[in-house]
Amino acid sequence: MLTMILLLVAVFIVLLYGLWRYHRQSDSLSRSVFLGLFLGVVYGLILSALNIDTTEFLPWINIVGNGYVNLLKMIAMPLVFISILAAIARLEKASMIGSMSFWIISTLLITTGIAALDGAxxxxxxxLDASSIVQGQSEIARGQSMIESSTEVADLTIPGLILSFIPTSIGGTFAGLESTxxxxxxxxxxxxxxAALTVNKNEPEKGAVIxxxxxxxxxxxxxxxxFIIRLTPYGILALMIKVIVTTDATAIWQLAKFLLASYVALFIMLLVHAFIIALTGRSPITHFKxxxxxxxxxxxxxxxxxxxxLNIDAQINELGVAKPIANFSASFGATIGQNGCAxxxxxxxxxxxxxxxGIDPWSFGFLASVIGISMIASFGVAGVGGGATFAAIIVLSTLGMPLELAGLLISIEPLIDMMRTLVNVSGSITSGVVGNRVLGKSIGADDFAGTTIGNESYNAANKAA
Structure with a gap:
């Protein structure tokens, strides 16, 4: 067993080394990312085809895959904080903050309503009918877990949610102690x-120092x-290997109908995003590239x-979105109005x-209730944490539906969650593009300048695509 683990790790290291050599010579980070994706899929499929036990191997894969994700989570908070602080400190008018928030959040909520209609x-x-799916022990356990978790959202109100956005401690906020x-x-x-704008206006010398x-x-x-973004190809390689070898093909086949329906609905939302992008005067094909x-x-x-x-980087360097808008849309889009999850x-x-x-799923009143509650729930997800699970709890609880039935989908949850997250991020970027189209001319010219994230050849290659 030890020999097999060492062999698997050795092959993984060779793949990492080959990807590193290519990444050094390549002028495009995106091509390196897709090479990492391809290598991860191939290696994962080989391991699955050979029916190799990867239980002891996955922890080594996680060092690279989960380690990369952890690094991105680590820099997300300081990146958002300093980027928004710098952007606002350079604004000519503080009132523009409200305008940016309005257009971005409105776009997120409207697209979430469309997403709910699409899903329905x-x-x-x-x-789709939940009564046709047989419950196993894991599904029952998941359902019970959702029932227990519902107590966290039982007393959730919109005023309470808004209040939860107001920080009580700077240290606690940066430590990530709350879901908001x-x-x-x-x-x-x-x-x-x-405050920096005020100081700069009243005491220019001190403002300049700030x-x-x-x-x-x-x-x-x-x-x-x-530095961390340049590690993306290696993180993608490890993450794809893990995705492939941990996928339960049997369970997926049993619930293939719901899985297929989910992907169809989520793909339609990408088409909705493409339509919105086209309305802003951009090419959807170039946008998604x-x-x-x-x-x-x-x-x-x-x-x-x-x-x-990565979201902020792409909006600023690849799509030309103003820095303040890119930072606001990426931040809000990760917690509010998630098209896929909520x-x-x-x-x-x-x-x-x-x-x-005994409810008619085509009933206009029922559909309207589902869409309206989903939009409200999409605003509430940030207040309780837990993403799609808590969004589902809010919607099903409000509609008086049994939460334990949602546990029936646990076996294919990871595969659905991958596409849900992709749609969430696409919706976030779409809100940034819309905000930029509406408010772009009001933002200072300096805010359109590209950041130093990534290498110049990567940016040039993508813009030429």
Whole structure:
């Protein structure tokens, strides 16, 4: 067994080395990312085909895969904080903060409503019915876990949710002690940015010192971000190997109908995003080409929060979105109005469970309730944490539906979650593009300048694509 583990690790190291050699010679980070994706899929399929026990091998893979995700999560908070602080400190008017927030959040909530309608229609067209799925021990346990978790959202109110966004401790916010820490960091950065504007207006000399200090800190953080983002191909390689070898093909086959319906609904949301992008005067094909590495990472990592640094980088350097708007949309999009987790998924669950309760899933009143509650739940996910699970809890509880039935999908949850996360990040970027289209001319010219994230050849290659 030990010999086999050493052999598997040795092959993995060889793949990492080969990818490193290619990455050094390549002028495009995106091509290196897709090479890592390809190698990960091939190696994972080989391991699965040979029926090799990877239980002892996966922890070594996780050093690279989970380690990379952890590094991105680590830099997400300081990156969002310093980027928003620097952007606001350079704004001509503090009132622009409200305009950016309005357009970004409105876009996220509207697209989430569309996502819920999309999920409901597709679930109906596929005739999904929870009563046709046999419950196993793991599904029952998941259902019971959701029932217990529902106590966390039982007393959730919109005023209470809004109040949870207001930080009580700067240290606690940066430590990530609350599920709303990311939004709280945005609030703190915004307040400090407005304070910097006030000082700069009343005492220009001191204001200049503050701006200079912010610039230095931003350069420092960006240097760290640049280094970590260059590790993306290796992280993708490890994450894809893990995804392939841990997928239960038998369980997927048994629930293939729901899986297929989910992917159809989620793909339709990508088409909706493409339509919105086209309305802003951009080419959807070029748009998705430029953000492909970000979506690839979101798909493999299943983490909207960990995707924030790559999200911001792509919006600024590849799409030309103003820095303040890119930072706001990436931050809000990771916690509010998630099209996949809070839109498509809970709506499909509600439609799937409806027949077991004698509810007509095509009823206009029922569909309207599902869409409206999903939009509200998409705002509430950030307040309780837990992503799609808690969005589902809020929607199903409000509709008076049994939560334990949602546990029936546990066996294919990881595969659905990958595409959900990709759609979440795409929706976040879409909100940034919309905000940029509406407010771009109001933002200072300096805010359109590219950051130092990534290498110049990577940016040039993607812009030429």
């Amino acid at each position: 229609i597709i679930a109906n067209l596929f005739h 820490s990311m939004i709280a960091a945005v609030v703190i950065a915004s307040l400090l940015g407005v 701006i200079r200090g912010i610039d230095i800190l931003q350069s420092w953080i960006m240097a760290l971000v640049r 430029k953000i492909a590495p970000v979506l690839t990472f979101a798909f493999t990592s299943r983490s909207s929060a960990a995707s924030i640094p 839109g498509v998924y809970p709506a499909m669950l509600a439609i799937m469970i409806a027949p077991t309760m």
